[in-house]
Amino acid sequence: MMNDLQDLMEELNNMFYTQNQNRGFPVDVTLENNTYKVYAEIPGVNKEDI
Numbered sequence: 001m002m003n004d005l006q007d008l009m010e011e012l013n014n015m016f017y018t019q020n021q022n023r024g025f026p027v028d029v030t031l032e033n034n035t036y037k038v039y040a041e042i043p044g045v046n047k048e049d050i
Helices: 002-016
Strands: 028-032 035-040
Touching: 002 028, 002 035
Parallel strands: none
Antiparallel strands: 028 035
């Protein structure tokens, strides 16, 4: 299950970060009660809009 979590974190990082541009933002992925939870600070996006 940890490999799944690592794969998910890598995929999220690849979506928002490239070698030429640092477009990233802080992301934390946790596994709680067999459920993945993603916590992210996305500039310009309100929590209610997700």
